[in-house]
Amino acid sequence: MAQFINAKENLVTEAIDGLLAASGGALSRLDGYPHIKVVFRSDWDKSKVALVSGGGSGHEPAHAGFVGKGMLTAAVCGEVFASPSVEAVLAGILAVTGDAGCLLIVKNYTGDRLNFGLAAERARALGRKVEMVVVDDDIALPDLPQPRGVAGTLFVHKIAGAMAEDGADLQAVTGAARTVIAKVASIGMSLDTCTIPGSSKENRIGAGKAELGLGIHGEPGVEQVDFSDAMTAMTAVVEKLRGQSGGDMVAILNNLGSTTPLEMSVLTHGLTASGLVKHIIGPAPLMTSLDMHGFSVSIMDATATEHAALAAPVAMAAWPGMAQVVDPPVVGLPDGLTPIEPIASKNEKTRAIIENVAELLISAESQLNALDAKSGDGDTGSTLATAARALKSSLDRLPLADLTQLFPALGNELSQTMGGSSGVILAIYFNAAGDACANGASVQKALVDGLNRVSQVGGASVGDRTMVDALSPALDALPNGIDAAAAAARAGADSTASIHRAKAGRAAYVPEENLKGHNDPGAEAVALLFGALAKEMVD
Amino acid sequence: MAQFINAKENLVTEAIDGLLAASGGALSRLDGYPHIKVVFRSDWDKSKVALVSGGGSGHEPAHAGFVGKGMLTAAVCGEVFASPSVEAVLAGILAVTGDAGCLLIVKNYTGDRLNFGLAAERARALGRKVEMVVVDDDIALPDLPQPRGVAGTLFVHKIAGAMAEDGADLQAVTGAARTVIAKVASIGMSLDTCTIPGSSKENRIGAGKAELGLGIHGEPGVEQVDFSDAMTAMTAVVEKLRGQSGGDMVAILNNLGSTTPLEMSVLTHGLTASGLVKHIIGPAPLMTSLDMHGFSVSIMDATATEHAALAAPVAMAAWPGMAQVVDPPVVGLPDGLTPIEPIASKNEKTRAIIENVAELLISAESQLNALDAKSGDGDTGSTLATAARALKSSLDRLPLADLTQLFPALGNELSQTMGGSSGVILAIYFNAAGDACANGASVQKALVDGLNRVSQVGGASVGDRTMVDALSPALDALPNGIDAAAAAARAGADSTASIHRAKAGRAAYVPEENLKGHNDPGAEAVALLFGALAKEMVD
Numbered sequence A, B: 001m002a003q004f005i006n007a008k009e010n011l012v013t014e015a016i017d018g019l020l021a022a023s024g025g026a027l028s029r030l031d032g033y034p035h036i037k038v039v040f041r042s043d044w045d046k047s048k049v050a051l052v053s054g055g056g057s058g059h060e061p062a063h064a065g066f067v068g069k070g071m072l073t074a075a076v077c078g079e080v081f082a083s084p085s086v087e088a089v090l091a092g093i094l095a096v097t098g099d100a101g102c103l104l105i106v107k108n109y110t111g112d113r114l115n116f117g118l119a120a121e122r123a124r125a126l127g128r129k130v131e132m133v134v135v136d137d138d139i140a141l142p143d144l145p146q147p148r149g150v151a152g153t154l155f156v157h158k159i160a161g162a163m164a165e166d167g168a169d170l171q172a173v174t175g176a177a178r179t180v181i182a183k184v185a186s187i188g189m190s191l192d193t194c195t196i197p198g199s200s201k202e203n204r205i206g207a208g209k210a211e212l213g214l215g216i217h218g219e220p221g222v223e224q225v226d227f228s229d230a231m232t233a234m235t236a237v238v239e240k241l242r243g244q245s246g247g248d249m250v251a252i253l254n255n256l257g258s259t260t261p262l263e264m265s266v267l268t269h270g271l272t273a274s275g276l277v278k279h280i281i282g283p284a285p286l287m288t289s290l291d292m293h294g295f296s297v298s299i300m301d302a303t304a305t306e307h308a309a310l311a312a313p314v315a316m317a318a319w320p321g322m323a324q325v326v327d328p329p330v331v332g333l334p335d336g337l338t339p340i341e342p343i344a345s346k347n348e349k350t351r352a353i354i355e356n357v358a359e360l361l362i363s364a365e366s367q368l369n370a371l372d373a374k375s376g377d378g379d380t381g382s383t384l385a386t387a388a389r390a391l392k393s394s395l396d397r398l399p400l401a402d403l404t405q406l407f408p409a410l411g412n413e414l415s416q417t418m419g420g421s422s423g424v425i426l427a428i429y430f431n432a433a434g435d436a437c438a439n440g441a442s443v444q445k446a447l448v449d450g451l452n453r454v455s456q457v458g459g460a461s462v463g464d465r466t467m468v469d470a471l472s473p474a475l476d477a478l479p480n481g482i483d484a485a486a487a488a489a490r491a492g493a494d495s496t497a498s499i500h501r502a503k504a505g506r507a508a509y510v511p512e513e514n515l516k517g518h519n520d521p522g523a524e525a526v527a528l529l530f531g532a533l534a535k536e537m538v539d
Helices: A008-021 A086-096 A110-125 A153-165 A170-183 A230-241 A261-273 A304-311 A348-363 A365-375 A380-393 A403-418 A420-438 A443-458 A468-480 A482-498 A521-538 B008-021 B086-096 B110-125 B153-165 B170-183 B230-241 B261-273 B304-311 B348-363 B365-375 B380-393 B403-418 B420-438 B443-458 B468-480 B482-498 B521-538
Strands: A027-030 A038-041 A050-057 A074-080 A102-107 A130-135 A185-192 A209-212 A223-226 A249-255 A279-284 A293-301 A322-324 B027-030 B038-041 B050-057 B074-080 B102-107 B130-135 B185-192 B209-212 B223-226 B249-255 B279-284 B293-301 B322-324
Touching (some): A008 A027, A008 A074, A074 A086, A102 A153, A110 A130, A110 B403, A110 B420, A110 B443, A153 A170, A170 A293, A185 A230, A261 B008, A365 A380, A365 A521, A403 A420, A403 B110, A420 A443, A468 A482, A468 A521, B008 B038, B008 B050, B008 B074, B038 B086, B086 B110, B102 B110, B102 B170, B110 B130, B130 B170, B153 B293, B153 B304, B209 B230, B261 B279, B279 B304, B365 B521, B380 B521, B403 B420, B468 B521
Parallel strands (some): B050 B074
Antiparallel strands (some): A038 A074, A209 A223, A279 A322, B185 B209, B185 B293, B249 B293
16 A cells, blocks of 8 residues: 655654654754654653653654653654664653652563663663653453553653653652553444554455554454444443543544544544543554554543643644533524515516516526526526526515515525535625615616625626626616616627637536536526517517 | 435434534434425624525535534535525525625535525525525536536635624625635545445446546546556646645645545645645645545635634634644654664673573473464464563673663563563563663562553563563562462463463464463573573582
8 A cells, every 4th residue: 555655764763754844843853764763852851751652663743742841851763663762762762851859651562571671770870860650451361460551651641741841850749640541441443454664464354344442553453343333332341441440531543544533423422422531632543553443442541640641732633622521502594594585566567577486497497498408407407497487486475566675585485496516606696685685775776786696695606607797797787778788798698609609607527618608607698688678678 | 335324314404403412412403394494593692793504515614514613604505416496495594694694605516506596585585685606616528607506615714704703894894705716726636436325336437546626526627647656646636726826825734535644635735735725724625526536625815804804713613723834843863773783891700690591491392382372373482482582692791790881781682682572561561671771679569560650551460471470480489589479480481371361462462272271482481581690500
């Protein structure tokens, strides 16, 4: 599977340099590439207890993404899924440890324990005060006395980080870290394995299956379970975690890599609805496993002090903060959603105009459909005829004597009966015209205002091969009489036959040659309409 | 492809409820499910200009994830990739718009323009002041007069959001939004299409290819290009963006869905090294396209005012903040990484002990290998023999007269010659013992301290079927003489034959029946060693 990487041997160093380049100077690194990859706080003055973590890469943002005030002082990064060397860890310790000493926060993998452990010895031999804690939060394998360290490590980073920032001494920070580790529990589920750069993906999870209790290095899950949906997946995870402890439970909901934000929110819904936890950190990618399509939940029963440490704000973008779990607050719908039914009124002249226009559109159905077939899906005539029939049948309900009310009423009627884009465009047109009328505009000005709004919303101007090409000149000419307007509409509609490149509407996707010599059907409809109105005025 | 969702028809509402449940009460929604899905600020008092955005779902965290103080007032969410209805948008507008009015920020898609546009008209008819801007930042299709709205929309959200929060009026906010829109440019690249929930994935991108200039709704990219690596991918994108404008360029580096944090950091390295931009927002998932494996870059030339608006902090976890692009700061390696070579010194008795122990281990090679073959990979004897040979040849270089120096020197020698876990464990052992000696401990106490440290780092205690089972009782008995220690070591080693479940080390992964009746090879080596020392004392 292709990935956005370059040479595999530069993968981690390039990623670190990318992180640093986008950190605004907040992060520095030691000059030890490629062997020594240590990221640390640029503002660090060694006056407080230093927190050093790290391990194999491929778990980003862990650990370098959590280096900053209030969390880690330094992260020692190995290659993908490989422990950093003793020398690299030692370099990290020596770079950041002052008189207050240093706490190493290590995930429970043999390589990390040994390499961090020996580095600690060597740092002690050089006179540094160094303590080490090992995080073993994975509950996937209940019988193994050496559970793995997974996303629950973030609880340790955050709580120890807040304490160290507050000036606690090494003993206090170490003790607090051990207390947290003793009560953190984590378990995850995945629908797909991860892709190790340079290797092909192991497709060991069959269709309809998921792995429960997975590690973060591509190792198989403890069991394959049937997968049906997000809710049962989250329920299975929650059931494993239930009974770990009670009280003020805090959860970390971790994205293992390529689970989408939408899925993570659905999983959040499942977790928060389960009643397991009172506070939540995430959902977010925190301790990933490359592109694994899965999630993990880590929980701990936090004391008030630990709670305050978890809640303390930090500037690192990778830390999502902690929030209280709430029932989603629901507010009643506002008034005004249902259009007020206008009071019907009579005006014979207006009624006659609408009836005639409607008849015209009904009679032009085939002609306009045929035109539309050249540039679209051939339904312009039918769409307009359907609307015209509905309009005719609604005449008794319309406020015909009051244009300010009639315009929006026509708009609402058309949007409900026409459907699709055309209905919405005409609804915008008549609503905007009604708005202008209500503000004292003349009929002609109101119709121009409506057109302007349609142009703005729909994005079409004169020359774009739409109904605007006929309507705009017609409205401009209207002060000179309906005959002038009809003539302008006709000229505008006919001009569309020579516009070979539509810039808006569906015809924008039609090859030029299909458009040549044919009027745009919307513009043609407008021309027919003005022609009929002009004839009516004469009659 | 399986996904963490439940019934498709509840996908978006469940995701919204998950977002709200984890927002700590900061977000509310309207009571209009399933048709009306509007998320808005719980703390909103309508005293300032309201910003309403939204559109189809599947782009999370956009748009609901950016609702909060300093960005959006409300997000109107459609189904996946489908515009919300006019009624839903109208409900959003009416819910949050006070006398200061409302700005609709709409991405340039026909459905969104029309539905937001008509909702705006209906809100105006109800007396609300409503303006609308359309974001069209996509430069993938240079000739299309209606470019799509993609991740550059975030620039508008952030700048308009900061201005509205500062109390700017509707005209000023709208004008600023239009100014931003005019100068934002975006383009993306993807290695794989997105998986629309309930549909199978369209595999239209062949091996070795990528799509440049893609949309965010699964529509094909403008061109398929050859894909080789991250750097050429980013270069292709940067070349498209170069010349858009100059000055103080700001970039948004957007994860389109399933690109890993590691890949995004590699891409960040490419973008920041290109010199295109001076500030960067991200990398982060901001405007995703479900699980699309790709990224996009959006740029704008920001004025000082716009810059300040982009930099203004907001509380939403989805917003990654803006940072200055810097050359990764590099700091020299600390002193102390190279172990200080001890000054050689002579002590015949110590020399003899080491020589004899070494000879013993060399002669026991086959015996220990055979034992190890029962529970491991059969190399314990060879590993120890190799180390013993190296130790013998280093005798002239060792500080034999000074135990405080000799212990760490032995540790460093063993870690360099043995390799693997065993070398690190013995290095930890001897370094810790040397540390204890330096602090005034007796030899026996120093050796116990070393063992304690090894137990802590390696995680093995008595009863775990490791060398600790022989070494611990031997050291405990040492004050009673070397014979007592040797006897205790022998008893301890023999006890491992009845430990059928190893709890640490490699034997933890070996079936119980393979372990029955065989001593642990590490423990046996310790017993042999103490036996030889006891014999030597007698001789």
